[in-house]
Amino acid sequence: MKKKLYNKYSLLLLIAVMGIYLSGCKKNDSPYYDYTNTVQTFKGTAVDYLKSKPNTFDSLLLVLDRFPFLKDSLTNQKVTLFAPVNENFAASVKYLNQTRKAEGKAPIYLSTADPLELAFMLSKYIIRGNLTSAAYASTVDGISVTTVASNYPMHVKALQANASGFVGGGATTLEYSDMYGSTIRLNWVTTNTNAINIKTNNATINILTPLHNFGFDEFTYRLDQ
Numbered sequence: 379m380k381k382k383l384y385n386k387y388s389l390l391l392l393i394a395v396m397g398i399y400l401s402g403c404k405k406n407d408s409p410y411y412d413y414t415n416t417v418q419t420f421k422g423t424a425v426d427y428l429k430s431k432p433n434t435f436d437s438l439l440l441v442l443d444r445f446p447f448l449k450d451s452l453t454n455q456k457v458t459l460f461a462p463v464n465e466n467f468a469a470s471v472k473y474l475n476q477t478r479k480a481e482g483k484a485p486i487y488l489s490t491a492d493p494l495e496l497a498f499m500l501s502k503y504i505i506r507g508n509l510t511s512a513a514y515a516s517t518v519d520g521i522s523v524t525t526v527a528s529n530y531p532m533h534v535k536a537l538q539a540n541a542s543g544f545v546g547g548g549a550t551t552l553e554y555s556d557m558y559g560s561t562i563r564l565n566w567v568t569t570n571t572n573a574i575n576i577k578t579n580n581a582t583i584n585i586l587t588p589l590h591n592f593g594f595d596e597f598t599y600r601l602d603q
Contacts, residue, residue, distance in 0.1 A: 424452040424459055424581035437467035441488055445497045448504060451526045456508040458523075458582045460554045460571070465588035470597035477598050486601055495600040499593040501527035502556060508582050510575045511536050511550050520553065533557050533566070550574065552584055556594040567594040 420427045425442070428435040438461060442449040451457050467488060475485040488496070505523040507513075514520055520535025533555040555568040569590035576583040591597065 418575065419577045422578060423454075424457070424578045424583055425449060427576065427578050427583060428452075428461065434463055435461060437464045437488060438462055441467075441496060441500055444489075444493060445500065448497065448500060448527065451504055452581060454580065455526065456580055457526055458505045458507060458509045459584070460503045460505075460552075460569075461583050461585050462503060462590065462592050463586060463588055466586060466590045466592040470592040473591070474598045474601055477602055481602075483602075491601050492603065497527070499596060499600065501525045502530060502532060502594060505532060505534075508580070509534075510577075510582050511552060514552065515550065522557075531557055531559070554584070554586070569594075 420430070422430070425439075428439055428442075442452070452459060471487060478485060502525055504526045506526050507523070509523075514534045515536040515538075520533055523532050523534055524530065525532060533553075535553040535555070536550055537553060538550050552571040552574055553568050554571065555563075555566040557566050560566065570587050571584045572587050573585040576585070593600065
């Protein structure tokens with residue numbers, strides 16, 4: 379119940395942000411490494427970078443096209459994106475429609491999903507400030523961050539793998555968590571990154587593992603109405 383009330387409040391904040399923009403415009407998955415980051419610096423915006431990777435971010439771009447205020451943040455604002463890949467969306471849509479089929483309901487897709495609920499879930503992946511992994515590595519427990527659209531709190535923690543002969547001397551990955559308003563980690567839903575610190579003109583992009591379910595386990599709950 380607390381989680382539902384907390385997210386209801388955050389959704390109301392997001393609705394207010396969407397209204398302002400439109401009036402002015404007239405549980406834990408494991409790190410699975412199957413993405414190679416060959417570009418550490420990209421000349422262009424965050425959206426340009428997403429477009430440069432066909433078959434990886436098509437679903438994310440489709441959803442961004444539905445929400446100009448979020449797309450604008452990835453084009454003109456200083457932000458950090460924890461980028462969900464196609465597999466993240468596919469898994470969530472598949473489970474949603476399996477549930478709806480069992481209930482005798484018609485399927486729902488990214489192009490037809492409730493815009494307020496979908497925008498709220500998408501906004502969780504875009505946080506304020508252009509931050510690299512160094513910002514999170516300064517503390518063992520990680521840091522709290524806020525989303526661009528509704529100041530929704532998320533949490534980032536840097537993890538350094540062990541290299542041969544060196545404890546903590548390997549590659550850095552990030553844990554990205556939805557805290558659901560709780561300080562108790564057992565209540566959080568956490569995902570991991572496959573690639574980090576991809577710098578664009580306006581943003582830092584961290585790419586999520588394909589094992590993550592888009593929406594932090596809320597996709598079916600929010601859209602199966």
